[in-house]
Amino acid sequence: MSTSSQCRVCGGTVTEFFDFGRQPLSDAFLKPSADFSQEFFFRLAVGLCGTCTMVQLMEEVPRDRMFNEDYPYFSSGSTFMRSHFESLAKYLLANELTADDPFVVEMGCNDGVMLKTIADAGVRHLGVEPSASVADVAASKGVRVRKSFFEESTAREILAADGPADVIYAANTLCHIPYMDSILDGVAALLKPTGAFIFEDPYLGEIVARTSFDQIYDEHFYFFTLRSVQEMASRHGLELVDAERLTVHGGEVRYTLAPKGQRKPTEAMRKLLAEEEAQNLTDIATLRGFGAKVERNRDDLLAVLRKAKDEGKRVVAYGATAKSATVTNLAGIGPDLVEFVCDTTPAKQGRVTPGTHIPVREPSAFTSDYPDYALLFAWNHAEEIMAKETAFADAGGKWILYVPDVRLV
Ligand code: DWN
Ligand code: SAH
Ligand code: ZN
Numbered sequence: 001m002s003t004s005s006q007c008r009v010c011g012g013t014v015t016e017f018f019d020f021g022r023q024p025l026s027d028a029f030l031k032p033s034a035d036f037s038q039e040f041f042f043r044l045a046v047g048l049c050g051t052c053t054m055v056q057l058m059e060e061v062p063r064d065r066m067f068n069e070d071y072p073y074f075s076s077g078s079t080f081m082r083s084h085f086e087s088l089a090k091y092l093l094a095n096e097l098t099a100d101d102p103f104v105v106e107m108g109c110n111d112g113v114m115l116k117t118i119a120d121a122g123v124r125h126l127g128v129e130p131s132a133s134v135a136d137v138a139a140s141k142g143v144r145v146r147k148s149f150f151e152e153s154t155a156r157e158i159l160a161a162d163g164p165a166d167v168i169y170a171a172n173t174l175c176h177i178p179y180m181d182s183i184l185d186g187v188a189a190l191l192k193p194t195g196a197f198i199f200e201d202p203y204l205g206e207i208v209a210r211t212s213f214d215q216i217y218d219e220h221f222y223f224f225t226l227r228s229v230q231e232m233a234s235r236h237g238l239e240l241v242d243a244e245r246l247t248v249h250g251g252e253v254r255y256t257l258a259p260k261g262q263r264k265p266t267e268a269m270r271k272l273l274a275e276e277e278a279q280n281l282t283d284i285a286t287l288r289g290f291g292a293k294v295e296r297n298r299d300d301l302l303a304v305l306r307k308a309k310d311e312g313k314r315v316v317a318y319g320a321t322a323k324s325a326t327v328t329n330l331a332g333i334g335p336d337l338v339e340f341v342c343d344t345t346p347a348k349q350g351r352v353t354p355g356t357h358i359p360v361r362e363p364s365a366f367t368s369d370y371p372d373y374a375l376l377f378a379w380n381h382a383e384e385i386m387a388k389e390t391a392f393a394d395a396g397g398k399w400i401l402y403v404p405d406v407r408l409v
Contacts, residue, residue, distance in 0.1 A: 005058050008178045009232045012051025016058055017284055018291035020044040024355035025065060026217040026325035027072055029348045040065060046216055052231040053282040055204055055223040060178045063149060066219055071131030072347040075113040080384045082113060084248050089117035092167055096196055097123055102166045105158060107150035108173025112138030119143045128154060151179060155186025164192040175201040175222045184236035197257040205279055206251030210404040213294040214323035225281050226273045233257050243269045250380040298331045300406035305337040314371035317341040319378025320348045320360045328356040338375060342366040375400045
């Protein structure tokens, strides 16, 4: 077991601060008939780069294993996220895509949840999406999609074919891509001098503040802060000029990068940077303290589930999230403790969860026979889910939450 590795951003030394142990691919839902002995596992551990401060995974999973024609996460599955991306598209149309014949490129456009609004407005766009399962859905909505991974060569081909971009956008995608030099060289080449690279991802400050440890899994390679984003941007002629906190997915930041010297950094960005400095996120002791809280949450959750089992209560989980692979595999939560997980995604239903093999069933399995407890794996969508499942609470059911700590509501 190695406890240091080389930073994928700057080449510095990354010191490990927490080891989640043996973990599967978080989005590889298996058929119950699959040969489980062939299931892929890797060591999920996180560390801090002592040079550029980027927090990152110690081991990288090959990208084709995660993002391919079987990728089962469809972004449009949440009503709240649909409206989040529609608002962003409208903001871009009104504020960034105002030049003559503007052009926007999105990496990781998934099922077209954002670009659909851009396409409907008749604005030139291109989604770059390697997972055919979701890219095909985007195309069916009238979104122009290129089925490939974004990297420097892709950016140069797009530049040659379509010209430079006014906006390059990525939501919950940049943090998935270890090969950052290639990405940022590609962005720098493709972007107009007046353009902006806008991306939003889970924020390390929020992960540490709320112990939302299940944001750490195979697909999430980087855990950004304003400071680490500044460092990585400056290596590629780019500059962080704006940052805004978002409440989606448990707390994210939307970053705006621009070619160096082109835009004036905002006051909001400076304020957030100062707040971040006070949180000591670049101090390994802060991150080790986070690790200790993870262990406490894991133990508390197991105690609640074991007690429920001892009392003969029924426990079902809600939302077969990628995140929950980290929780179930860290704590050893299998079908003995959780009867099934309900989820609206057809591609996940009838399968079993990665590593721990809990059956995934449709939402009607939950609503037709309410359990005593529902373990909310999709805690980031709590508001949307609790609003539509009021009958569960009315019937006396309790939600089990584990972020920021373990509690029943
Ligand atoms: O970063 C990523 C985010 C954006 O999406 C990807 N790496 C993978 C994925 O992560 P996740 O699976 O943890 O995301 P969600 O959005 O928390 O997943 C919610 C799951 O719950 C989906 O499978 C859909 C399901 N769901 C449901 O069954 N009923 C969701 C809602 C809102 C519902 O009402
Ligand atoms: N933007 C959507 C999707 C997030 S899931 C949302 O916020 O909901 C992450 C997506 O990134 C997946 O659809 C995956 O196929 C895609 N992806 C992974 N690596 C990529 C790369 N190098 N270039 C473009 N997309 C990539
Ligand atoms: Zn580094």
